[in-house]
Amino acid sequence: MAGDTPFRKRRLRRTKSSEAHQGGTGPAEGESPTAEHQAALPASPGSTPDDERGRPASLEVARAADPPPGPEQDGPARSGRLHKLKRGVRRSRESAAAAVGMVADRIIDTAPRVPVRDLATLRRQFPGLGPEELADKLVAGACNATATVGAGIGAAAMMPVPPAMLAELAAEITGVAAVEMKLVAELHEVYGQRPPGNLGQRSTAYLTSWTEERGIDVSRPTTLNAALGGQMKRELRQQIMKRTVRDLPNLIPFMIGAAVGAMMNRRDTRKLADRVRSDLRRQQIPWDRLPELPPLEQPAKPAKELPDGLDDPGR
Numbered sequence: 674m675a676g677d678t679p680f681r682k683r684r685l686r687r688t689k690s691s692e693a694h695q696g697g698t699g700p701a702e703g704e705s706p707t708a709e710h711q712a713a714l715p716a717s718p719g720s721t722p723d724d725e726r727g728r729p730a731s732l733e734v735a736r737a738a739d740p741p742p743g744p745e746q747d748g749p750a751r752s753g754r755l756h757k758l759k760r761g762v763r764r765s766r767e768s769a770a771a772a773v774g775m776v777a778d779r780i781i782d783t784a785p786r787v788p789v790r791d792l793a794t795l796r797r798q799f800p801g802l803g804p805e806e807l808a809d810k811l812v813a814g815a816c817n818a819t820a821t822v823g824a825g826i827g828a829a830a831m832m833p834v835p836p837a838m839l840a841e842l843a844a845e846i847t848g849v850a851a852v853e854m855k856l857v858a859e860l861h862e863v864y865g866q867r868p869p870g871n872l873g874q875r876s877t878a879y880l881t882s883w884t885e886e887r888g889i890d891v892s893r894p895t896t897l898n899a900a901l902g903g904q905m906k907r908e909l910r911q912q913i914m915k916r917t918v919r920d921l922p923n924l925i926p927f928m929i930g931a932a933v934g935a936m937m938n939r940r941d942t943r944k945l946a947d948r949v950r951s952d953l954r955r956q957q958i959p960w961d962r963l964p965e966l967p968p969l970e971q972p973a974k975p976a977k978e979l980p981d982g983l984d985d986p987g988r
Contacts, residue, residue: 823934
């Protein structure tokens with residue numbers, strides 16, 4: 674029939690096609706294709722023979738020209754900022770420690786200059802009162818005095834200036850400490866627990882009692898020796914730091930700090946008195962069994978940190 678392909682030719686073409694599919698014209702098994710054979714292979718559409726060689730080369734050049742940021746690049750700047758931050762924290766810590774140490778030295782210097790009334794003087798000023806009633810009077814007077822100190826510092830902080838704020842806090846802590854040390858010493862007199870020794874030794878014992886917020890047990894030598902030991906300064910600094918943080922609201926302006934300072938100082942003084950009285954009651958000696966004690970020595974220069982009229986019985 675016209676237009677039909679002869680049978681032989683179709684068979685021949687089929688045979689050649691199968692041979693080409695089986696790889697009859699390709700390289701022998703185990704041999705690599707020759708350069709001519711590789712050149713004869715058709716290239717993939719949209720690509721050139723140099724694509725695979727040019728692409729890695731261009732990536733390597735790009736990486737070398739623009740390396741990614743890492744610790745090697747920003748390490749010096751980061752370490753510099755960290756060093757400045759650490760140095761600032763260290764300086765702040767050193768300044769705070771120096772300020773606390775200054776207040777501690779001031780309180781230690783104030784302690785021997787706090788005038789203390791002995792039991793005979795107290796009984797003359799408050800006639801007809803027993804130990805508990807007399808102690809209540811002393812606590813009420815001390816609470817009023819510390820409230821006055823707190824209100825005065827709060828009023829002075831109406832327009833707070835950063836350099837003056839630290840001085841105001843130091844003045845308040847020192848004034849409150851002087852009032853409360855006087856209270857602690859006179860409570861020991863009321864409960865018949867006067868520490869032995871001279872003015873300096875007793876003032877150190879009272880200062881330790883104020884620092885630790887407890888009464889001194891004079892019947893136990895170990896307790897008294899601990900009160901006069903070298904760890905007192907460390908505990909005193911801790912107490913001052915606690916008082917400083919607690920007194921920060923007193924610096925609120927517009928007379929709010931005055932009200933807050935008066936309230937907080939009154940509360941803290943009463944809390945201290947309750948703790949000291951609780952300890953002193955355990956070893957209290959009745960007045961009729963107390964031996965005759967000499968009058969207490971009075972400092973030549975009383976502390977100026979005490980508010981006026983503190984020894985007034987009608988306060």
